[in-house]
Amino acid sequence: MKKTLSIVIPTFNEEKNIAHLVNELDRIMSLTEYDYEYLFVNDGSKDDTMAALKTVAWSNPKVYYIELSRNFGKDYALKAGMDMAKGDAVITMDADLQHPPQLLPLMLKYWEDGYDVVYTYREESNPHAGSFQKMASKMFYKFINRLSDLTLENGISDFRLMDRKVVNEIQKITEYEIFFRGMTKWVGFLQMGIPYTPAARHTGEASYSFSKLLKLAVGSIMAFSVKPLYIATGLGLFFSVASLLYVPYILISYFCGFDAISGWASIIATVAFFGGLQLLVLGIIGSYLGKIFIQTKNRPNYIVRSTNMVQKHDIVKL
Structure with missing residues (x-):
């Protein structure tokens, strides 16, 4: 009996x-x-x-479509396709032919040789990426590898093959802000x-802007690690200890009769610095709390x- 493959392709304006x-x-x-x-x-999508x-589905019996009610994001689109895929293996890839x-x-x-996941990553000599894009990609993966509990190759992509037992495990995951490149590594x-x-x-242009990539990086790190919380704790501890070093200066100035020279600029700069640091730490904590809040809502x-999946399967049964 032939093995079956499901090729999942998220599309946005394609x-x-x-x-x-x-x-x-x-x-x-x-x-x-293979059957596929x-x-x-x-x-x-906003276009046609x-x-x-x-x-295409009308003329090709192998083509199925799943239309989402709005734009949920690429990773959620991948999740939708994987949840409905029935193949012995599932392949995910982009629609732009990159x-x-x-x-x-x-x-x-490699799958037939026994590998459960076969993933791809871009080579360094990518002729279609600009200097800024290459630099941003390196920074992204270096950032996420340092601050998360995962190790991802530079340029790892959503072009991958997963065995059915891997897909079954991923189908159980319903967490908020899924990051499939990391999730595929996490399942082992x-x-x-x-x-x-x-x-x-x-045809077309890439839809990821710098702000979207930054949001993706922050969300990916928080999805797989609590290291930012440890860093925030370390910063607070460091500056608390550092502030104690000012105590001997105050005591010596008081008992020796030294006149402390007041400077508004240094005071304002110090207050602004520590105020910004506190807001940063609170922002990190708030981001984690926000994720917990959204997750507890248990929205799909x-x-x-x-x-057209039901209709086509019904036709096959007839």
Whole structure:
């Protein structure tokens, strides 16, 4: 009996990439010995992505779509696709063709060799990334590796293959602000990393801005580590001890009759510095409390507006 593969593809404003991606995947997958399906998750696109998906799904029985009620974010779109995937293995990839479909046979080979997770990471010599993008990427992964309990390769991507037993464990996770690149590492199992050179985007532009990347970095660290709280505690302890060093100066000045020279500038600077430090520490603590507050609401990670999965499976049964 053939093994089955579910290829999960989150989409956001990718109307011009859908048909081309399906053609490329069909060309590669037709050379393999697997049954397969494509699960496109439309994450609140503002263009005609949904219309493009319906058109392709009408002509290709292997194409399924899941339309979310709004834009929940890429990781939640991935979660939606993985929750509905039925394959013996699940492959996740982007819709812009920067993740080369030509790499799928190698990923499948490692899976057949016994690896439970086969993930990819970008090579340093990425010809399609600018200097700022490369620097920001290095800073992101260095930052998260230092402050979290995970070790992620620079440029690790959402192009990966996961065995069914890994997917079953991830399906149980319902936490707030999922970070799949870290979550896949966290679950463990036998993993293999493959370097790759991203292709140029077929059409469109990257949707991640600097502010989104910064938010992603902070959220990812807090999702896997409490080290920022330890750092805040250490800062408070350090400055508390440092302030005690001022006591001998006060005593000596008092008993020896030295006149202390008052300076408004130094006083204001000191007050502003420690005030800012306190706000920073409170902000870190507040962020963790905020995550706990949102998590206790137990809201769903995503809401599905429409899908053709039920209809197509019903047709197959008939």
